[in-house]
Amino acid sequence: MIEKARVFTEEICDEMNHEEILRWLMEEYGNDIIQIAYTFLKNKQLAEDVAQDVFLKAFQHLDNFRKGSSYKTWLIRITVNRCKDVRKSWAYKNLVFTEYLPFKKVQASHENENEFISQKVLDLPLKEREAIILYYYESFKIEEISDLLKVNINTIKTRLHRGRMKLKKALEEGGTYGE
Known part of the structure; x- marks a missing residue:
């Protein structure tokens, strides 16, 4: 069923249960969500945590998805909002980034x-x-x-x-x- 979803795009999701849809969304958009979260937060672990939050929220609200936009747009909107929440949090503002080291200047x-x-x-x-x-x-x-x-x-x-x-x-x- 998951392979069909890749071939026939999002329309096939009408025939899938919530777990199959979530699996498809994670396979299809997981890397994009992590990448977008990383661009906001500049921390790999936080980006992965946000991605988990995004897919959990998506799973909880699949019945409310109106299909007025694509799944990708919907997930990115959730990601952007979640990243903004994280950036406003006390923990983020007071977090010492041990993972993020500035790149050496290179030509x-x-x-x-x-x-x-x-x-x-x-x-x-x-x-x-x-x-x-x-x-x-x-x-x-x-x-x-x-x-x-x-x-x-x-x-x-x-x-x-x-x-x-x-x-x-x-x-x-x-x-x-x-x-």
């Missing part, structure tokens, strides 16, 4: 260009980082990002523009910028 080359660019994206301030990630890495349209984040379309365009300019400057100078 972009063919071998490490993706890693270098990814690190520069992660160094962006949160609002610009989320716009860049959702637009370029997750291939959402500006209107979809606006709906997902519940922010005006022009605000998303501004965040994308500012993010691009900061990335361009950082890539040219090899520098960083703060949150």
Whole structure:
């Protein structure tokens, strides 16, 4: 049944029970959810914890899913909201990141260009980082990002523009910028 879900996309979920749907969602979108959570939290363990929370919440609310959006959009909205909650928490604000060590400054080359660019994206301030990630890495349209984040379309365009300019400057100078 799970293999059919991959072949026939989300429509087959109508024929699956909740456990099968959850399994399919985790296989299909698990890595995306962890990656998005990591871009917000910059901590692998927290990102994995958020992913577990997201799938638990999704499982609990499968009956309420209206199918007005795709499962991916629904899961990303849950992820973004959960990450914002974590970032506001006392534990997050007072957590010492032992896992996160700044990357050494490197010159972009063919071998490490993706890693270098990814690190520069992660160094962006949160609002610009989320716009860049959702637009370029997750291939959402500006209107979809606006709906997902519940922010005006022009605000998303501004965040994308500012993010691009900061990335361009950082890539040219090899520098960083703060949150």
